[in-house]
Amino acid sequence: MKQSEFLNVVMPFKDKLYRLAKRLLVSKEEAEDATQEILLKLWSKNESMGEYKNVEAFAMTMTKNFCLDRLKSKQASNLKLVHSNYEDEKTSLQKQLEAEDSVRWMERIMEELPEQQKMVLQLRDVEQYEFEEICELLDMKPTAVRVTLSRARKAVRQELIKKHNYGIG
Amino acid sequence: MELDNIERLLEKYFEATTTVAEEQTLQAYFSQEEVASHLEQYRPMFNYFSIAKEERYTKQVPLKPRKRNYKWLSIAAVVVLTVGIYFGNYQIERNKEREQARIAYEETKKAFELLAENFGKGTDKVAYLQEFEIAKQKIYNNN
Numbered sequence: 001m002k003q004s005e006f007l008n009v010v011m012p013f014k015d016k017l018y019r020l021a022k023r024l025l026v027s028k029e030e031a032e033d034a035t036q037e038i039l040l041k042l043w044s045k046n047e048s049m050g051e052y053k054n055v056e057a058f059a060m061t062m063t064k065n066f067c068l069d070r071l072k073s074k075q076a077s078n079l080k081l082v083h084s085n086y087e088d089e090k091t092s093l094q095k096q097l098e099a100e101d102s103v104r105w106m107e108r109i110m111e112e113l114p115e116q117q118k119m120v121l122q123l124r125d126v127e128q129y130e131f132e133e134i135c136e137l138l139d140m141k142p143t144a145v146r147v148t149l150s151r152a153r154k155a156v157r158q159e160l161i162k163k164h165n166y167g168i169g
Numbered sequence: 170m171e172l173d174n175i176e177r178l179l180e181k182y183f184e185a186t187t188t189v190a191e192e193q194t195l196q197a198y199f200s201q202e203e204v205a206s207h208l209e210q211y212r213p214m215f216n217y218f219s220i221a222k223e224e225r226y227t228k229q230v231p232l233k234p235r236k237r238n239y240k241w242l243s244i245a246a247v248v249v250l251t252v253g254i255y256f257g258n259y260q261i262e263r264n265k266e267r268e269q270a271r272i273a274y275e276e277t278k279k280a281f282e283l284l285a286e287n288f289g290k291g292t293d294k295v296a297y298l299q300e301f302e303i304a305k306q307k308i309y310n311n312n
Contacts, residue, residue: 006232014226015225018224018225018226019221019224043232102213103217103220105213107217126218126222130189146185150184153185154183156214157183160210160214
């Protein structure tokens with residue numbers, strides 16, 4: 001496979017890889033490194049790439065495994081991933097400010113979820129994968145995916161309600 | 170979009186039984202300006218998901234010219250090794266020869282020294298002979 005062909009295959013889903021990596025690793029830099037690593041790995045395997053019927057799914061699974069390994073090794077060495085990507089592009093409009101505030105709040109909520117729930121939520125509600133695809137990507141049973149997804153969504157709802165009520169009261 | 174439909178979908182949504190299409194309906198509903206006030210609390214969630222989808226990997230895809238040809242590298246290594254061993258051996262042989270030559274030289278020098286010493290002894294003895302000659306000459310002169 002030529003470099004240009006490879007890019008054509010990879011381009012449509014490289015953002016998905018990055019977003020999944022960022023969901024898990026939180027830090028922007030870490031996620032960028034992870035994505036780069038995954039793309040390089042894919043490139044080094046590109047001769048056998050024709051054998052995978054779904055390169056995207058394969059790449060997503062690689063990303064998942066890579067990030068989880070990374071998290072594990074960080075935990076083992078007692079390091080915490082730090083990130084400094086709380087962007088603050090201030091706009092004067094009150095409404096936009098509020099919207100940004102709620103985005104940041106949601107980000108914080110998502111960070112608190114367990115990894116499995118993070119991934120399912122990311123794949124379903126952000127990337128809008130079908131259940132079968134998620135099962136394949138995460139190597140989970142369909143019922144397990146549903147349960148995890150439901151739990152994740154409810155957990156987010158609970159946090160939001162808390163915040164909402166707090167905002168009013 | 171009638172409100173009870175949205176409420177029904179939301180319920181299904183939290184049980185994770187909605188389809189992707191239904192979820193898109195929900196997302197569309199919450200992206201509107203006006204949302205029923207009792208549903209306002211869900212708005213950040215859906216808005217966040219659509220914003221999160223916008224994030225892009227902006228770095229260059231780094232493709233280095235892939236894998237060097239290791240076959241040639243190994244051939245080169247073999248050549249270097251062979252040459253190295255050959256000349257190494259040659260060098261060792263030469264060193265050995267030199268060592269032998271040095272030893273032979275030392276031995277020869279020793280032998281010569283021995284010879285010279287003995288010559289020295291010979292000359293000493295000849296000095297006595299000289300003495301004898303002088304004495305003999307004296308006697309002749311006296312007669």
